[in-house]
Structures are given as C-alpha cells and as structure tokens.
Amino acid sequence: MAIFPLRISGLRFRPNGREVLAGIDLELGDEGITLVLGPNGAGKSVLLRAICGLVEASGGSMAWGDEGARRPEQGVMMVFQRPMMLRASVLYNVALGLKPLGLRADERRRRALAMLERVGLADRAADSARHLSGGEQQRLGLARAWLTKPRLLLLDEPTASLDPSASAEVERIIREIRTDGTRILMVTHNLAQATRLGDDIVFVSGGRVCEHTAVREFFSRPRSEEARLFIQGELPWKMRFQGA
Numbered sequence: 378m379a380i381f382p383l384r385i386s387g388l389r390f391r392p393n394g395r396e397v398l399a400g401i402d403l404e405l406g407d408e409g410i411t412l413v414l415g416p417n418g419a420g421k422s423v424l425l426r427a428i429c430g431l432v433e434a435s436g437g438s439m440a441w442g443d444e445g446a447r448r449p450e451q452g453v454m455m456v457f458q459r460p461m462m463l464r465a466s467v468l469y470n471v472a473l474g475l476k477p478l479g480l481r482a483d484e485r486r487r488r489a490l491a492m493l494e495r496v497g498l499a500d501r502a503a504d505s506a507r508h509l510s511g512g513e514q515q516r517l518g519l520a521r522a523w524l525t526k527p528r529l530l531l532l533d534e535p536t537a538s539l540d541p542s543a544s545a546e547v548e549r550i551i552r553e554i555r556t557d558g559t560r561i562l563m564v565t566h567n568l569a570q571a572t573r574l575g576d577d578i579v580f581v582s583g584g585r586v587c588e589h590t591a592v593r594e595f596f597s598r599p600r601s602e603e604a605r606l607f608i609q610g611e612l613p614w615k616m617r618f619q620g621a
C-alpha cells in the first residue's frame with residue numbers, strides 16, 4: 378500500500394478540553410526531509426505521535442496514499458529523543474527491529490551487524506545498550522528503525538543535548554536514511570540544523586501549522602508574524618501557547 382501523499386486535515390487533540398492540536402492541516406509528499414519548528418509546547422511532539430498512532434486524535438482526519446487509507450498498514454517508525462533500550466547488548470537492541478519480519482536469528486544478526494557498521498557502532502555490538510552515551514543511543518535508535526526500511530520516519534529532536542560532533546554524526550545518518558528512500562519528518566529546535574538538513578519547514582504554533590514552505594523561503598521571507606518573531610528569538614511567551 379502506498380502511504381503518500383499523507384493528507385492531514387483539521388487534526389485535533391483536546392485532552393481534558395485543552396486544545397493541544399487545534400486543527401492541523403498538512404500534506405506530505407513522498408520525498409525529502411521536512412523539519413517541524415515551533416516554540417515549546419506548540420504541539421510538535423504530539424503531532425508526530427498522532428501521525429504514528431500513539432496519540433488518538435479528538436477530531437479531524439488523516440488520509441494515507443491516493444486511496445486515503447485511515448491508517449498505514451506498516452512502514453511508519455518513530456525514534457524518540459531518548460530511544461527505548463532493553464537491558465541487553467547493542468546488537469540485540471538493533472536486531473529487535475527485525476523480529477516482526479520472521480527472519481532467522483542468524484540473518485537478523487547479520488543484518489543488524491551490517492547496520493551497526495553504517496552507524497559507526499560495530500565495535501560496540503557486544504556492549505550493554507544502556508551504557509551507551511546519549512549520541513550513541515540516538516544512533517542505535519536510528520539504526521533499529523532504518524533496518525526496517527520505513528517509508529516514513531518520525532524523529533523527535535534527535536540531536537537535543539548532543540554536542541556538535543555527535544550531532545553532526547546523527548545528521549550524517551539522517552541524510553543517508555533519506556538517500557536510502559525514507560521520507561523524514563523531524564522536530565528540531567536547532568535553526569542552523571534546519572537549514573543544513575531540511576527541504577521544507579512546517580512551523581507549528583498554538584497547535585496549528587502557521588506555515589509550510591521551502592527552507593530558504595521560511596528563513597528569508599517568513600509569511601507569518603509569529604514565524605518572523607520566532608526566527609528572531611522574540612516570540613512573546615503568550616503567543617507561544619495561544620497561537621496567532
């Protein structure tokens with residue numbers, strides 16, 4: 378089943394009557410890296426969780442592919458800021474992603490080792506995953522997801538709290554995953570990273586998409602006052618939560 382274009386219309390999430398997603402409209406084609414920017418509390422992570430089905434929307438719709446399926450059967454993966462690690466080796470944690478495919482154990486091991494090579498963790502295969510640094514854990518999370526060849530990969534601030542060299546390594550891997558044919562939707566607070574990595578920007582504020590434009594256009598000619606103030610670091614705290 379083709380899952381693109383993904384058309385999101387009027388998506389709402391209102392836990393206890395509080396408007397977290399206030400009617401998200403967004404369309405994603407089948408290629409590239411889209412960066413989600415916006416102030417704290419804007420609803421960026423909730424949007425990603427809603428797309429991968431971890432949060433149940435209170436209203437609106439998502440239509441996957443030309444047939445407008447309500448849910449994708451497979452092919453959507455999400456990597457969190459702190460990826461989940463089992464109390465087991467790095468190799469075991471990566472190979473875990475292949476379990477649902479019903480492959481033999483030696484094939485899972487072979488593919489997982491090859492993937493660890495690609496993310497620069499081959500020499501850590503036997504170590505405890507929980508002893509990895511934050512940057513290494515993020516690379517492990519990316520490897521685990523990449524191994525399943527997802528069509529859409531959702532990344533929630535994958536370089537938050539990483540130093541510049543660990544961030545650069547994670548960015549390299551993200552580019553490779555994209556080159557390998559995976560569509561990426563990624564939340565970041567790092568504007569320089571957005572210019573390095575993104576094809577287009579989705580700017581979210583107050584639970585709405587205020588603009589969705591090419592990266593260069595977003596930074597040179599932001600359409601909304603909120604985006605302009607955000608880029609300049611001057612978005613007043615009241616507007617952050619109330620939207621435009």
Ligand SMILES: Nc1ncnc2c1ncn2[C@@H]1O[C@H](COP(=O)(O)OP(=O)(O)OP(=O)(O)O)[C@@H](O)[C@H]1O
Binds near residue numbers: 421422
């Ligand atoms: N499952 C949930 N139930 C109720 N409220 C939630 C839930 N998940 C998130 N929220 C609330 O929704 C709001 C938006 O959260 P979200 O994590 O999406 O913000 P964000 O834009 O990712 O912010 P940040 O940049 O700080 O990570 C927050 O006020 C948060 O407390």
